[in-house]
Amino acid sequence: xxxxxxxxxxxxxxxxxxxxxxxxxxxxxxxxxxxxxxxxxxxxxxxxxxxxxxxxxxxxxxxxxxxxxxxxxxxxxxxxxxxxxxxxxxxxxxxxxxxxxxxxxxxxxxxxxxxxxxxxxxxxxxxxxxxxxxxxxxxxxxxxxxxxxxxxxxxxxxxxxxxxxxxxxxxxxxxxxxxxxxxxxxxxxxxxxxxxxxxxxxxxxxxxxxxxxxxxxxxxxxxxxxxxxxxxxxxxxxxxxxxxxxxxxxxx
Amino acid sequence: xxxxxxxxxxxxxxxxxxxxxxxxxxxxxxxxxxxxxxxxxxxxxxxxxxxxxxxxxxxxxxxxxxxxxxxxxxxxxxxxxxxxxxxxxxxxxxxxxxxxxxxxxxxxxxxxxxxxxxxxxxxxxxxxxxxxxxxxxxxxxxxxxxxxxxxxxxxxxxxxxxxxxxxxxxxxxxxxxxxxxxxxxxxxxxxxxxxxxxxxxxxxxxxxxxxxxxxxxxxxxxxxxxxxxxxxxxxxxxxxxxxxxxxxxxxx
Numbered sequence: 327x328x329x330x331x332x333x334x335x336x337x338x339x340x341x342x343x344x345x346x347x348x349x350x351x352x353x354x355x356x357x358x359x360x361x362x363x364x365x366x367x368x369x370x371x372x373x374x375x376x377x378x379x380x381x382x383x384x385x386x387x388x389x390x391x392x393x394x395x396x397x398x399x400x401x402x403x404x405x406x407x408x409x410x411x412x413x414x415x416x417x418x419x420x421x422x423x424x425x426x427x428x429x430x431x432x433x434x435x436x437x438x439x440x441x442x443x444x445x446x447x448x449x450x451x452x453x454x455x456x457x458x459x460x461x462x463x464x465x466x467x468x469x470x471x472x473x474x475x476x477x478x479x480x481x482x483x484x485x486x487x488x489x490x491x492x493x494x495x496x497x498x499x500x501x502x503x504x505x506x507x508x509x510x511x512x513x514x515x516x517x518x519x520x521x522x523x524x525x526x527x528x529x530x531x532x533x534x535x536x537x538x539x540x541x542x543x544x545x546x547x548x549x550x551x552x553x554x555x556x557x558x559x560x561x562x563x564x565x566x567x568x569x570x571x572x573x574x575x576x577x578x
Numbered sequence: 579x580x581x582x583x584x585x586x587x588x589x590x591x592x593x594x595x596x597x598x599x600x601x602x603x604x605x606x607x608x609x610x611x612x613x614x615x616x617x618x619x620x621x622x623x624x625x626x627x628x629x630x631x632x633x634x635x636x637x638x639x640x641x642x643x644x645x646x647x648x649x650x651x652x653x654x655x656x657x658x659x660x661x662x663x664x665x666x667x668x669x670x671x672x673x674x675x676x677x678x679x680x681x682x683x684x685x686x687x688x689x690x691x692x693x694x695x696x697x698x699x700x701x702x703x704x705x706x707x708x709x710x711x712x713x714x715x716x717x718x719x720x721x722x723x724x725x726x727x728x729x730x731x732x733x734x735x736x737x738x739x740x741x742x743x744x745x746x747x748x749x750x751x752x753x754x755x756x757x758x759x760x761x762x763x764x765x766x767x768x769x770x771x772x773x774x775x776x777x778x779x780x781x782x783x784x785x786x787x788x789x790x791x792x793x794x795x796x797x798x799x800x801x802x803x804x805x806x807x808x809x810x811x812x813x814x815x816x817x818x819x820x821x822x823x824x825x826x827x828x829x830x
Contacts, residue, residue, distance in 0.1 A: 340625075342785075343783065343785050343800075343802075344785055344787055344800065345607070345625075346611060346621075346622050346623065346624075346625065347611055347612075347615060347621075347622070347755075347802070348607065348608040348609070348610075348611030348612035348613075348615060348622070349612075349755075349800065350608075350787070351605070351608050352604070352607065352608075353603070355597070355600065355604065355627065356600040356602075356603050356604075357600070358600075359598060359599055359600030360599075360600035360601075361600075363599060363600065369598075369599075370598050370599070370600070371598065371628075371629060372598075372626065372627065372628055372629075372634075373592075373597075373598065373625075373626065373627035374624065374625065374626050374627075375607065375624065375625035375626075376623075376624055377623060377624075378785070382624075404764055404768075404786075404788070405764050405765040405768040406764050406767075406768040406771055406772065406786040407768065407771055407772035407775045407776075407784070407786075408775075408784070408785055408786060443765060443766075443769075444768075444769055445764065445765035445766075445767075445768030445769060446765045448768070449765075480788055503599075503601075512656055512657050512658050512697065513657040513695060513697035513698045513701075514695075514697075515658075516657040516658040516659065516696075516697030516700070517695070517696055517697060519658055519659055520658065520659035523659045523660075524659075531595065532659070532660070533594075533595050533596055533630070533660055534656075534658040534659075534660060535596055535602070536656070536732060548595075548596065548601065550595075550599070
């Protein structure tokens with residue numbers, strides 16, 4: 327993995343009617359985003375969830391691929407009729423959709439020649455020239471074409487594959503994060519918080535999120551920055567604010 | 579709630595760095611989508627998750643508002659500096675951003691005049707002419723402007739408010755759904771499934787999702803249609819397919 331001292335971003339494209347309909351809870355966004363953040367210094371700046379429709383997929387892949395450094399798609403690379411990701415991405419980039427020789431071999435070995443039916447063969451079809459993302463759990467590989475990384479939708483399989491994306495990614499500056507949990511309500515500190523954010527807006531992002539814990543209402547103040555020093559400085563300001571307002575800090 | 583016998587769709591716009599960074603797991607998509615589907619016959623056709631940035635918010639609100647019958651936004655309507663939804667939507671539609679008289683009163687009564695500080699007052703500011711979505715848990719109302727419904731990000735509060743959106747929505751045809759759980763692998767039935775989907779593509783959507791249950795691998799076949807009769811017919815075809823292939827059906 328190459329390293330560059332700069333901001334690198336990504337978008338995630340979740341493909342699947344089952345997520346859109348609310349039948350299945352998406353877990354891939356949080357997993358991929360956490361992984362990109364902590365392991366690669368890459369921020370996820372947009373997520374889209376779309377149905378299994380070729381026209382919609384083509385449009386979204388092109389938009390996201392143009393606007394972000396990387397795009398991670400999940401879902402739609404299995405053997406059934408609603409698995410249209412590989413064909414749609416080929417169409418989006420006007421690249422031939424064909425059998426990938428190595429993927430074909432991997433799958434043929436995994437299933438055995440006699441059980442390697444058309445559905446299974448379909449999983450070896452991808453945009454011409456794609457690189458493979460190896461799959462240690464169920465053989466069928468994901469693929470990379472241009473700046474788009476296509477992974478399966480089943481979280482346990484996706485999770486087992488993600489490390490194999492690393493060597494193809496340019497690393498961004500590590501994003502450090504601190505969380506300060508205060509037993510207060512947002513509106514008690516919103517004014518001062520706004521002032522601290524304004525003063526540090528170039529280098530530190532401050533987010534404020536209500537929580538309920540130990541029977542009490544509180545606010546998590548999450549600060550994020552590529553500079554550890556600036557992050558510490560802002561957190562000292564926040565702790566001073568809490569002291570000034572006599573707000574209890576939750577120690578965890 | 580008016581009823582029309584037609585397809586009505588919606589998009590969801592999740593606003594918040596905490597979801598994008600993977601710190602917080604989004605639960606609002608599944609909840610809103612299930613509610614719209616089952617209570618209003620409205621299909622969610624796209625979801626986007628975006629950061630707390632005005633420019634990004636404006637662009638996405640305009641795009642989604644144009645392309646879908648309804649847009650539901652979640653998050654960013656609290657008292658802190660990162661709560662920019664109401665102001666951004668005003669900007670998107672070029673509508674004045676000002677105190678909503680009724681919202682102001684509701685909040686003033688809730689907090690009491692002496693504790694009604696600037697942060698809390700901010701929650702009464704919204705696009706001029708907005709309708710309120712009442713909030714039975716924590717007073718601060720959501721709002722409706724044009725075809726955009728703005729709700730808070732905290733799931734328990736959002737859930738308590740959703741019923742108050744109903745009277746402003748045009749009901750679509752109810753979408754019926756059936757799930758058939760088969761103890762097989764996708765590639766064993768993918769060909770026949772594709773044929774059944776092709777034959778019924780106008781009226782029934784067939785989705786296929788692997789599962790792991792009772793120590794065995796299986797596939798959930800989810801069928802969705804506005805026609806109960808067509809749904810039953812397709813499910814009879816699917817059961818026949820399972821019998822023909824000697825596939826065990828999971829009874830639940």
